[in-house]
Amino acid sequence: MxxxxxxxxxxxxxxxxxxxxxxxxxxKIFSYNANYGAEVVERLNEILEALKISNAPALIFxxxxxxxxxxxxxxNREVDxxxxxxxxxxxxxxDHHGSGQESADKYSWYFLDTTKCAxxxxxxxxxxxxxxxxPEWMAKYVDVVNAxxxxxxxxxxxxxxxxxxxxxxxxxxxxxxxxxxxxxxxYKVALLKEAxxxxxxxxxxxxxxxxxxxxxxxxxxENEDDTLDNLATKFIVKLLGSKMKTMTIYYKxxxxxxxxxxxxxxxxxxxxxxTYPEYDFIVDVSTRGTMSLRANNxxxxxxxxxxxxxxxxxxxxxxxxxxxxxxxxxxxxxxxQIENLIHAKEAVAGHLDYKET
Numbered sequence: 001m002x003x004x005x006x007x008x009x010x011x012x013x014x015x016x017x018x019x020x021x022x023x024x025x026x027x028k029i030f031s032y033n034a035n036y037g038a039e040v041v042e043r044l045n046e047i048l049e050a051l052k053i054s055n056a057p058a059l060i061f062x063x064x065x066x067x068x069x070x071x072x073x074x075x076n077r078e079v080d081x082x083x084x085x086x087x088x089x090x091x092x093x094x095d096h097h098g099s100g101q102e103s104a105d106k107y108s109w110y111f112l113d114t115t116k117c118a119x120x121x122x123x124x125x126x127x128x129x130x131x132x133x134x135p136e137w138m139a140k141y142v143d144v145v146n147a148x149x150x151x152x153x154x155x156x157x158x159x160x161x162x163x164x165x166x167x168x169x170x171x172x173x174x175x176x177x178x179x180x181x182x183x184x185x186x187y188k189v190a191l192l193k194e195a196x197x198x199x200x201x202x203x204x205x206x207x208x209x210x211x212x213x214x215x216x217x218x219x220x221x222e223n224e225d226d227t228l229d230n231l232a233t234k235f236i237v238k239l240l241g242s243k244m245k246t247m248t249i250y251y252k253x254x255x256x257x258x259x260x261x262x263x264x265x266x267x268x269x270x271x272x273x274x275t276y277p278e279y280d281f282i283v284d285v286s287t288r289g290t291m292s293l294r295a296n297n298x299x300x301x302x303x304x305x306x307x308x309x310x311x312x313x314x315x316x317x318x319x320x321x322x323x324x325x326x327x328x329x330x331x332x333x334x335x336x337q338i339e340n341l342i343h344a345k346e347a348v349a350g351h352l353d354y355k356e357t
Contacts, residue, residue, distance in 0.1 A: 032047065178329060194211075
């Protein structure tokens with residue numbers, strides 16, 4: 001029985017390319033992404049939570065991320081505890097960052113090779129262990145990622161194409177990866193798959209450079225063409241609508257929608273309120289605790305902003321900053337913070353009539 005793979009990878013070209021390679025294996029895969037630092041443990045905790053309620057054999061597959069000695073010890077201990085309870089979980093880590101040497105020296109599941117990028121390490125491992133069904137472009141694409149990730153400028157053709165692929169990832173910011181993690185990943189991997197198929201074209205770097213805008217529009221387009229901003233906004237509003245069950249909040253009888261780090265509230269927020277008129281307001285909170293509120297003549301968000309954060313603005317557009325807000329890497333923890341704030345404010349403030357007159 002093939003194990004279910006829980007694949008955690010980095011958020012750069014190399015990290016997403018590891019996940020592109022894994023799409024060509026016959027496994028059920030749940031994918032996650034993290035930047036270095038606290039987010040790595042947060043994502044691993046998500047994986048462990050999923051494994052606690054699953055009885056299927058599982059593989060935790062970590063790529064392009066190094067674990068500190070403490071992190072590796074913690075993960076190894078947690079997996080051992082689950083296996084002692086009858087689970088069948090293994091760990092494999094394929095990475096190339098020398099800072100993980102201490103962990104690699106201690107754990108057999110931690111494979112470190114500083115001479116190759118993580119995509120190349122995953123490619124070689126998948127060929128041997130994962131029944132990789134590779135398309136004709138894959139070997140060349142792996143060389144491209146390897147050249148740019150290890151900065152082999154002497155491999156000029158691969159290096160130059162890799163630079164454009166790198167920008168394809170770093171400038172793909174239309175979707176917030178905390179709120180829309182799965183969709184953001186699919187977006188980036190889909191663009192990289194398109195790029196990979198051009199790898200053999202003459203002057204491929206220029207070809208891809210000129211096609212990036214069109215590739216992005218093609219991902220978001222459903223029917224009629226429009227500007228990239230408008231296509232992305234429609235896509236985001238639709239995604240927000242699909243998350244109403246988990247992202248709805250209430251304040252003094254008013255129905256609100258809480259997003260996190262989505263940004264562009266003037267356009268996205270107003271688009272959401274027009275599409276879903278059952279909501280009185282929408283609030284987007286940034287990682288720093290700044291918030292942007294929008295309404296559509298149903299509630300005075302300037303008053304809400306004042307009560308929540310001493311902010312202000314206009315009846316339909318306001319903002320402020322929440323004191324003591326802690327950045328989170330999971331939406332549910334953001335919502336808990338905001339709901340605690342709401343409950344505290346409701347407890348001490350009298351009812352105000354926020355409706356427009």
